[in-house]
Amino acid sequence: MNYQIPSSNFLGKSFDAKKTYTVIGAGISGLLLGYQLKKAKVPFKIVEQNNFGGGILQSVQTDFGLVEKAANGFVWCKEIQAISDDLKLEILPPKSTSKARYIVKNKELRRIPLSFFDAMRLVRTFTKKQAGTFETLEDFGHYFLGEKLTAQVLEPAFQGIYGAPAAQLSFPGAMTQLANAFNEVNYLRPAFKKMRGNSTPFERKKRSAGTHGFKNGMGEFTQRLTEYLQKEIEWNVDGQTLMDEKEHLILTTPAYTSKHFFKNKEEKMFQNLDLVKYNSMISATLFFPKTAFEKFKEGFGCLIPQKEGLNILGVLFNSCIFNHRVKNENLISLTCLLRDDSVNKEWLGQDDSHVKSLIINDLNILFGVKQDPLEVVITKWANGIPLYSPTLYQSWFSMDKILKEQFPNRNLFGNYTGEISVRALAQSSHTLIRK
Numbered sequence: 039m040n041y042q043i044p045s046s047n048f049l050g051k052s053f054d055a056k057k058t059y060t061v062i063g064a065g066i067s068g069l070l071l072g073y074q075l076k077k078a079k080v081p082f083k084i085v086e087q088n089n090f091g092g093g094i095l096q097s098v099q100t101d102f103g104l105v106e107k108a109a110n111g112f113v114w115c116k117e118i119q120a121i122s123d124d125l126k127l128e129i130l131p132p133k134s135t136s137k138a139r140y141i142v143k144n145k146e147l148r149r150i151p152l153s154f155f156d157a158m159r160l161v162r163t164f165t166k167k168q169a170g171t172f173e174t175l176e177d178f179g180h181y182f183l184g185e186k187l188t189a190q191v192l193e194p195a196f197q198g199i200y201g202a203p204a205a206q207l208s209f210p211g212a213m214t215q216l217a218n219a220f221n222e223v224n225y226l227r228p229a230f231k232k233m234r235g236n237s238t239p240f241e242r243k244k245r246s247a248g249t250h251g252f253k254n255g256m257g258e259f260t261q262r263l264t265e266y267l268q269k270e271i272e273w274n275v276d277g278q279t280l281m282d283e284k285e286h287l288i289l290t291t292p293a294y295t296s297k298h299f300f301k302n303k304e305e306k307m308f309q310n311l312d313l314v315k316y317n318s319m320i321s322a323t324l325f326f327p328k329t330a331f332e333k334f335k336e337g338f339g340c341l342i343p344q345k346e347g348l349n350i351l352g353v354l355f356n357s358c359i360f361n362h363r364v365k366n367e368n369l370i371s372l373t374c375l376l377r378d379d380s381v382n383k384e385w386l387g388q389d390d391s392h393v394k395s396l397i398i399n400d401l402n403i404l405f406g407v408k409q410d411p412l413e414v415v416i417t418k419w420a421n422g423i424p425l426y427s428p429t430l431y432q433s434w435f436s437m438d439k440i441l442k443e444q445f446p447n448r449n450l451f452g453n454y455t456g457e458i459s460v461r462a463l464a465q466s467s468h469t470l471i472r473k
């Protein structure tokens with residue numbers, strides 16, 4: 039049995055350099071597409087409803103340091119390096135204090151890999167032959183890792199990216215490259231080898247060096263892209279005013295907005311887009327004095343399995359990951375993510391005090407908090423991250439077909455069409471247009 043693999047995350051008719059496109063949205067997806075179109079000297083314009091670019095990627099300076107509202111960084115890739123070099127923007131490597139990564143077990147931070155026995159178990163997975171296909175990430179995890187390691191390691195790691203439990207995530211949707219490799223080989227080791235593909239040892243080293251960023255945060259990247267595209271972007275324009283069927287539109291807007299570009303509610307496109315669910319998420323950045331904790335450890339951050347019963351999904355130790363995240367070296371900056379199932383939808387409209395006390399309570403369990411934070415910045419995302427469910431994975435194929443057959447002048451490209459991360463969006467926009 040084979041997995042169906044999408045040919046690209048640009049849904050609809052293939053990119054045609056002879057067309058003049060209008061990109062709707064100047065979030066990171068629209069900006070990256072715009073950058074590649076401009077480099078390829080293909081005429082285009084971008085329309086954005088706001089008077090600023092970057093969409094949900096926003097960095098804010100506070101009295102104590104930098105706060106990222108969404109992505110804190112990106113996994114290094116040569117495409118972002120090339121854009122940064124071109125825009126004279128320096129990529130910020132991670133600090134050496136970010137090396138240790140932790141999983142919370144019995145309310146204590148434990149360094150990954152977990153234990154000798156857990157490591158042995160992981161080695162055993164390489165000798166196991168894959169049988170049939172896996173619908174969910176949990177199916178994959180249970181088969182190769184067993185229930186314990188799936189709950190302890192795989193699920194928290196993917197929740198940190200997709201904001202949803204393994205049982206709700208599509209295996210071929212969330213791990214498309216591995217599913218693709220399984221179409222040719224049956225064991226994990228050759229499958230991973232295939233996934234690494236043609237990348238050079240330098241690229242592999244850079245990637246494994248962890249998350250990279252920018253001195254002034256991800257907002258610096260979107261700001262430079264916005265400046266580079268200033269002649270092409272029209273601000274304060276609602277893309278829905280450009281509904282002429284002859285316009286070649288690339289919709290980089292979220293699914294719940296994109297559906298309105300297919301007016302008739304009976305339309306299959308409207309229905310498919312309407313089915314795309316988003317996880318509600320809360321991201322909170324807290325600044326503490328270094329002396330505020332009884333037992334803080336340096337590192338990248340910690341992942342928290344669901345069964346630990348905490349509200350937070352994971353903590354990023356920002357000031358250990360990057361320089362320039364705190365105003366002085368006596369401060370610590372932490373970003374906590376609250377998962378969908380612990381985000382009470384009522385909180386989204388309420389003031390932040392309740393959420394703040396829940397977070398501090400969890401941090402107290404983990405680190406022993408002796409002193410109140412100096413500052414807390416809470417960002418509530420009612421529609422944070424698209425749910426990479428089996429339904430979404432199936433819809434990529436149906437939407438691609440419907441667009442090709444019925445809407446040849448509409449394309450979809452965004453964080454719900456196959457790739458969620460900034461790195462992957464940079465890679466796919468490059469491949470799509472420059473290759």
Ligand SMILES: Cc1cc2nc3c(=O)[nH]c(=O)nc-3n(C[C@H](O)[C@H](O)[C@H](O)COP(=O)(O)OP(=O)(O)OC[C@H]3O[C@@H](n4cnc5c(N)ncnc54)[C@H](O)[C@@H]3O)c2cc1C
Nearest residue numbers: 063065066067086087093094108109110276277453459460
């Ligand atoms: C809490 C959180 C943490 C994250 N962490 C990471 C991370 O560490 N690493 C990582 O790689 N990714 C991370 N992500 C994911 C990443 O940030 C997103 O996938 C990405 O920023 C989405 O960008 P986008 O351009 O597709 O969408 P958006 O940012 O939503 O942009 C869409 C744009 O379209 C515009 N628009 C909407 N409607 C219209 C209209 N009618 N007309 C004109 N314009 C319109 C909007 O104003 C917006 O500018 C995180 C996400 C969240 C929420």
